[in-house]
Amino acid sequence: MVEPPVSLPMPTSEHRVLLIDDQRMIGEAVRRMLASQPDMVFEFCREANVAFDVAIAFRPTVILQDLVMPGISGLDMVRRFRGVPATANVPIIVLSAMEEAVVKAQLFESGASDYLVKLPDQIELIARIRVHSDGFHRLLERNAAFAALEQSLVDLKHEQEKSERLLLNILPEKIAERLKNGQSTIAESFPCATVMFVDLCGFTEFSQRVDAEHLVSMLDEIFSTFDQLARIHGVEKIKTIGDAYMAVAGIPVARHDHAEAVAAMALGMLKSFRGVMQSRDLSLEVRIGIHSGPVVAGVIGRHKFTYDLWGDTVNLASRMESHGEPSRIHISQATRDLLKDTFQFADRGEITVKGKGTMHTWFLLGKT
Known part of the structure; x- marks a missing residue:
């Protein structure tokens, strides 16, 4: 079965931040921390069961995710994000009330990009968002360049095949090969x-x-x-x-x-x-x-x-x-x-x- 094409964020300088946390106060606190940044667009989601649909629609360049959400573990959420083509490469920064080495190791193995104890310092949070978002933009630009190159190679191959077919219509195959x-x-x-x-x-x-x-x-x-x-x-x-x-x-x-x-x-x-x-x-x-x-x-x-x-x-x-x-x-x-x-x-x-x-x-x- 052929999967439908994935819609990914286009390369841009805009930082799109999606926060997933069941606590409204955390959402409001992060919103205020980022409010002074004109190039950051913020989206808040409190429910884990709709977070994946929200992510696909919002197209974030960074996901801030709470470690503990009702009905699903932070590890499972990271794995699910990595399993969805639209969010497979989006940086995920996990937020937790405690800093636990074992949990951090498990998160990194599952595909998390970073880990912060909440609430983090405003300057540090903004800096980490920018670093990960910029890296994601560069990845998108590289992928777009590779895709354009691959398409150019495909187009070139089609043109070569077309030229070869035209050549074979007027010349014997052995003669056409020698000319080529x-x-x-x-x-x-x-x-x-x-x-x-x-x-x-x-x-x-x-x-x-x-x-x-x-x-x-x-x-x-x-x-x-x-x-x-x-x-x-x-x-x-x-x-x-x-x-x-x-x-x-x-x-x-x-x-x-x-x-x-x-x-x-x-x-x-x-x-x-x-x-x-x-x-x-x-x-x-x-x-x-x-x-x-x-x-x-x-x-x-x-x-x-x-x-x-x-x-x-x-x-x-x-x-x-x-x-x-x-x-x-x-x-x-x-x-x-x-x-x-x-x-x-x-x-x-x-x-x-x-x-x-x-x-x-x-x-x-x-x-x-």
């Missing part, structure tokens, strides 16, 4: 990775017929579905450009099955894309192209970071997409060789690829 560790330049060559491009067929014409809200909503649903597939298959999303989606496997952490991961994701993308189109009663199609080979990867930008890929492999993967067919996965011979017999293919034969000449390509059909 102070690495300013990140550029790497990978001997073999598998790059995929995805494009929505007829999107430009379609975008002219629908309003912005529906267009963005559809793209968000499609790309969010693709992102989920990327997480499932361990594929790294690189970016979206308009209605195009780019992803890669095998970087920034090398893996031997990068081609299989991208192929499995591509098959899932075809299926999930059809589901989105059916749910929205649309007839758009998607075209996917995949190629495997060496790539260069790195982070560019000073204020807005981008993790990107470069090289002939990227260009060829883009060509596989643009030379492909709607609702089909077009792959190069290099990717076909890596996939071996784990998937089913349709031989497309040789095609002419812009800037590359004649290439033998395939359509990925599914898993074996």
Whole structure:
């Protein structure tokens, strides 16, 4: 069970004195002793059974407590005050008609701060009240400073976590970690990775017929579905450009099955894309192209970071997409060789690829 927050006195120069004594004459005598002190606020309570509620409401900086009260011992009262969060640290000066060493020792063990034989000398009483009250004020100030520091640390941690989440939304986890560790330049060559491009067929014409809200909503649903597939298959999303989606496997952490991961994701993308189109009663199609080979990867930008890929492999993967067919996965011979017999293919034969000449390509059909 969570306890309600405790209301403690705020740091102030005011000395708030609560006297608990069943004798009215003692209360009046102490009131007169403190009357000349403009920075002291006095409260008197004669009944032990309401003293704790009075203390919580009055918020004293010093408690003067009689050792002998009807129905409760002074020791028990001290223990109860120390057990209540609102008065746990408030100085308690016990007043008694006699000075008994054993009783004083027991009181100090129970949490009493001081002991005076009543009625004490006025000068001594005021001095002791000031010493204990000032000490309590310093404790409150220290606690307030610690609380502010702790809150600042919590806020800082939240901001750091927020920044890290934002960074992970735009960069691979390994790359984000390296940036956090102070690495300013990140550029790497990978001997073999598998790059995929995805494009929505007829999107430009379609975008002219629908309003912005529906267009963005559809793209968000499609790309969010693709992102989920990327997480499932361990594929790294690189970016979206308009209605195009780019992803890669095998970087920034090398893996031997990068081609299989991208192929499995591509098959899932075809299926999930059809589901989105059916749910929205649309007839758009998607075209996917995949190629495997060496790539260069790195982070560019000073204020807005981008993790990107470069090289002939990227260009060829883009060509596989643009030379492909709607609702089909077009792959190069290099990717076909890596996939071996784990998937089913349709031989497309040789095609002419812009800037590359004649290439033998395939359509990925599914898993074996």
